[in-house]
Amino acid sequence: MFGFLQKVGDYTKDAVGAANYITQGLSVTFDHLRRRPITVQYPYEKLIPSERYRGRIHYEFDKCISCEVCVRVCPINLPVVDWVMNKETKKKELKNYSIDFGVCIFCGNCVEYCPTNCLSMTEEYELAAFDRHSLNYDNVALGRLPTSVTSDPAVVPLRELAYLPKGEMDPHGVDPDRARAGKLPEQVQAEMAAAAAKSAEKA
Numbered sequence: 243m244f245g246f247l248q249k250v251g252d253y254t255k256d257a258v259g260a261a262n263y264i265t266q267g268l269s270v271t272f273d274h275l276r277r278r279p280i281t282v283q284y285p286y287e288k289l290i291p292s293e294r295y296r297g298r299i300h301y302e303f304d305k306c307i308s309c310e311v312c313v314r315v316c317p318i319n320l321p322v323v324d325w326v327m328n329k330e331t332k333k334k335e336l337k338n339y340s341i342d343f344g345v346c347i348f349c350g351n352c353v354e355y356c357p358t359n360c361l362s363m364t365e366e367y368e369l370a371a372f373d374r375h376s377l378n379y380d381n382v383a384l385g386r387l388p389t390s391v392t393s394d395p396a397v398v399p400l401r402e403l404a405y406l407p408k409g410e411m412d413p414h415g416v417d418p419d420r421a422r423a424g425k426l427p428e429q430v431q432a433e434m435a436a437a438a439a440k441s442a443e444k445a
């Protein structure tokens with residue numbers, strides 16, 4: 243009799259435990275059902291990177307003195323400073339400079355320690371390529387001015403997460419009547435179509 247009661251007790255304990263787990267799981271699901279989405283409709287919408295964002299490095303060839311400090315402070319000795327010694331002037335002559343963004347970890351050490359400030363980190367983050375060798379930027383590619391989401395007419399730059407009200411960063415418990423910060427892709431498309439129609443009318 244005691245053994246039977248023990249089994250019933252164990253079974254009840256297991257059933258209560260299972261019910262607890264199911265409730266916990268469902269509470270997460272219902273919490274997500276209640277919240278607003280935080281999706282950014284990339285590539286039509288893009289968030290503006292923060293001021294100190296560490297994106298693609300910009301390099302100014304004319305300012306570089308070939309000191310190689312950037313190479314020494316880089317955790318993987320990545321920058322390649324290609325210079326030759328001019329025997330007449332007894333000065334270094336810079337021939338080429340390159341950084342391989344397929345290997346760079348964007349730590350910013352080289353930018354921090356460069357004595358002439360010829361390196362800087364930009365807000366450019368779209369570096370995807372089909373061939374990883376094309377990520378090895380030479381001084382010409384490094385010298386290109388960075389692209390900016392705010393200057394691209396095909397992109398809606400977002401300062402806030404678009405589906406949330408202005409200044410709100412937590413998608414949970416937001417009042418459904420509060421207006422969203424950004425525009426929906428349909429609204430953006432409608433605006434673009436209206437602008438195109440207007441310019442066609444003018445022409």
Ligand code: SF4
Binds near residue numbers: 312352
């Ligand atoms: S950002 Fe860091 S890893 Fe990349 S080149 Fe500079 S020091 Fe090296």
Ligand code: SF4
Binds near residue numbers: 305307309355361
């Ligand atoms: S630290 Fe600056 S100046 Fe020196 S080699 Fe590197 S980029 Fe050129």
